[in-house]
Amino acid sequence: MIYAEHLRKEFKKVVKDPGLKGSFKSLFKPKKEIVVAADDVSFHVPKGEMLGFIGPNGAGKSTVIKMLTGILTPTSGQCRINGKNPQTDRKKYVREIGVVFGQRTQLWWDLPLRETYSVLKEIYEVDDDRFKKRMAFLNEVLDLEDFMSSPVRTLSLGQRMRADIAASMLHSPKVLFLDEPTIGLDVVVKDNIRKAIMKINKEEQTTVILTTHDISDIELLCDRIVMIDKGKNVYEGSLRQLKEKYGNIRELNFETAPGFSLTEDEFRSGLELGEDKMTVEKDKNIFKVRFDSTEMPVGEMLNYTLSHAKVKDISFKEADVEEIIRRLYKQGECENE
């Protein structure tokens, strides 16, 4: 369905010294630098899959999405989606995709929401019958009725995002690109949007590519993830595999009884686990210990803790995806150094 092969995108950037003086200097003697925003990014998404595209800010997620949607032309490499090249077959290709950029809107800002849909209907050549059915479906999933007649500029962020998703779905695209669809939304609205995306994916087998910083989006929606950092693929695989590979991390939290003193080093001293196998953080009398449960089983750790500290409260937790990803980012940094 979607093949990205060795995508690379370079941007030329003018490097300026700080301040107005620097700006003047660069006006006459620009120092140019090539920034590689995406480097040899390859992956494959089968039909009907929901793929989470993750990475820290500035990792190159949006650049890759923009190449896939035909907005940017790759410096080298290519992508094929439904057998079409987004750059050379642009007009045909974009009929088959829907795009939502969470930070921007494609709605007609000054007009009632309804107007946007009637224009998009013509742009995508949706016939009257299909349009009616489609609007009914989108209305049901995204609950647009209440603000259908309000000018777009008066919508709340959550309403606007729902309206934007509906706008991108009007022509029944085969692939939906969602760039941070839950950014800046409250928990309830996030939840509604996730449910809507799930429903669209389930009922229409729409392939979804989603970028997000919200780990719950990934956990709830995505079958697979591709992680990129500094423009490169760092990980591609299912969430389950990721958890199996990196998920043997456990988190121990305990609070020592009042009057009992224990330092991080004292706690550490009885254990033969290096920095990479265990981290200890202490805040007043609360300890947070992350450790590798294949090196030190949970039972042993519990015994050790109870015998070395006077504990008031204690709990264990499985590492969440956020923690795993944090470790992956760190690993990426180490490898680069």
Added chain:
Amino acid sequence: MRRAWKIYRLLAAQNLKRLMEYKVDFLTGAVSFLIDQAVGIAFIFIIFTQIPQLSGFTFEQIVFIYGFSQIPKGIDHLLTDNLWCVGYFIVRQGGFDKYMTRPINPLFHVIAETFQVDAIGELVVGIALICYSAGSAGLYVTPLSVILTIVAVPFAALIYTSIKIATSAIAFWIKSSGFIIQMVYGMNEFAKYPTTIYSVPVRVFVTFMIPFALTGYYPVVYLLTGENPLLNTGIVVSVSIVFFILSLLIWNRGLSAYESAGA
């Protein structure tokens, strides 16, 4: 083609609805545009009370050229005003992404989005000046001269459009080209007067480099003098087509250089 017309009407209608949405702003704009035009006309009348003849042309003939030059300008202004926004901020702020993800030609989409009602001022003024001066300008009126002049109008407007397409497309490389459009577009002042009043280098410049002379003087020179009918209109038509093709080439190369913005 029918689809293009349908989409054009629809997008232009959205723009008009938007104008209605902000009535006060719209009316203020219309009034200020009228004042602007009135000052422009008063200005040439004052100048021509001092200078009765210019380069062999009478006052009425000069008013005729001036009036005619406003018509291609107005047509282009009416139809393609959104290109200014491409140069000033659409590209710089990444707003061009939207056009790239829709199944219609991005240039057509940008242009169709604005129907600039202000331009009606230029058209009204142009037609009024032509009506005022036509009787006394001693025009060489034959069916051929009238037809050739009318034929030249859309091509002259296309020269404006081509220049705007090319200069706004520069933004795809350097992010913001609003002032470049403004600088080049500003040279349309040369179109208001007979090209023969300028020195040879300026004449060559406004005929072939930034060919605004072809939007005012050349299309009507046959009507005014009865000389070289096909040569004058021929230059307008051929230069306009060449410039349009060049501007499309620049625009299309610009599309693949588009870098979007942040986020």
